[in-house]
Amino acid sequence: MVDGNEEEQLLRDLHRRMVRIRVFEEEAGKLMEQGKIPGALHLYVGEEAVAAGVIAHLSAEDQITSTHRGHGHLVAKGGDFRLMYAELFGKAAGYCKGKGGSMHIADLDLGMLGANGIVGGGPPIAIGAAFSNKYRGTQHVTCCFFGDGASNEGTFHEAANMAALFKLPVIFVCENNGFGEFTRQDRHQAVRDIADRAAGYGMPGVIVDGMDVLAVHEAAGEAIARARRGEGPTLLECKTYRFFDHVGVRGMGVVYREDSEVLEWRKRDPITLFESHLADAGVMSADAAAAVWLEVRSEAQDAITFAEQAPYPASAALLEDVYATPV
């Protein structure tokens, strides 16, 4: 049991993690629209409660694997805005020296094993990290984020089976936002609840409201505790929604979903929901919440300035890092 103070601290922490993701992503979206961020940018806006609720349980020694929509995971894991924006710009100061960009952003020191350009690329890697945690006799766990679309890749199924078989300390966190790119879930799989698939592999499947950060936090807490006790994996399905488009910002006025649907989901904006909860509980007033936003926005502005001014990689960098032992 946590005492009152700890509880409040946790709530503030969850709030801050979500605000940091939202601000980071909204600013990234603007920068992309200004033509300052090249390549593909898959934004996490709307899904913040999932990353925040799960990752709040983890230390840097616990790992996560991420997806093409990976900024939110890294921010929640404690990612440094300066290094993140620098990476999105392709600058040498970025997390991956500018070589990876949005789709490959990673911080191994924080246990963030990388965004991934290959849908379904993460789950097998996650079970490898979990295998290693167990092998090395640690209590650390690995959280594997993946989408509803990714749950149709063979890699997910192979990884799920192996994780259950080997009782690996891994949590498969499905971010079910109802779409794989432009295809609605009921047009890409016959099941409604991806958690149902857990039974086929002999692990618990849990469904949670992915717009409710406390619900996510609680369900993830149980799954993580189970994994730390050596009782094996859990499939945690978080029902969520992406407010923006598959790539970039727009998200409204698109052919594959109705604006009314987006507006319905936006009424359950995970941050707004949580802020009204915090106000009701007397933990954080609207003014106090606004102060957090202000602080995070200025953190973002500082980081963007840093990233804009940072130099591009030198040409020699092109052939570096291909091998650990230079050939």
Next chain:
Amino acid sequence: MTTTAQRTRTTSYVNAILEAQRQLLTADPNVFLCGEDVALYGGVFGTSRGLMAEFGPQRVVDTPISESGIVGMAIGAAATGLRPVVEIMFMDFVGVCMDQIVNQLAKMRYMFGGKATLPVTIRTMAGGGRNMAAQHSQSLEAWFCHVPGLKVVMPSNPYDAKGLLVAAVRDDDPVLVIDNKMQLGMQGEVPEDLYEVPLGKARVVREGTNFTIVATSRMVQEALAAAEQLGADGLNVEVVDPRTLQPLDIETIATSVRKTHRALVAHEAVRFGGIGGEIVAQIQEEAFDYLDAPVGRVGAPFSPVPFSPALEALYVPNRDTIVTEVRRILGKQV
């Protein structure tokens, strides 16, 4: 068989593919399209826009994100009489379905003593230049050229994109059609009717007298630009586009080299182990006595495709890389 169509007009590379797919669906009830977001959305590159509305969801099929399943489904369907056209959105994703392509699709006919016929077409998008980083930018054609049983096509313009796709789909063997994402907006003359550009036939894109550049896909445009620049060096460059890499029309290439006595092969893929090495080897087998200089190669450096615009610009070969390499093999100071 090349049918010469009468009415042509200028259109884009994307439209050429779209039109080929529409006409193939119309002409043959056994043709169907499948892939991720190809139906309702019309393809992330727009190459099947409107086709589901026109031909129905049974013939233009949205699939889950399951590349092994998609290719396998095409193999089974082809083995039982259909003519599938599969889209693998980015070429990099072939990594997910390599077993189905390499161990199943390519070999079934041979393993079964010639009893299976597998008219599967796999369309996919290769190439860098859009800052899409290491998993969305590769040119992996050499992998497939190395596998007996597969044919490999790389168009360089809208006319060929349509004609080669038609030939690929009508061909009774598995064909990979590899387009380059930087060419999608390219405009060109395209006949309105259905026509074929035959597989296994190279094209002399620019006639010349004293140097041959063999270039694939997007490098054809770069080679043409390089040829203009090299005019200043007193070179009259011939540019040959193999169009099909497997089977390779070495005869057209060798004929050109026997005339010009000097050659270079340019592709966007990594140079080491790229198809350029094979083409150079065949040139020296077929035209050794005619060569006045070592045959050069241009390809990407030996690294994954970098994200940073600053690095990607250095990475993807272009007209300048080609000019520099031509001058180098001719012993000129650059």
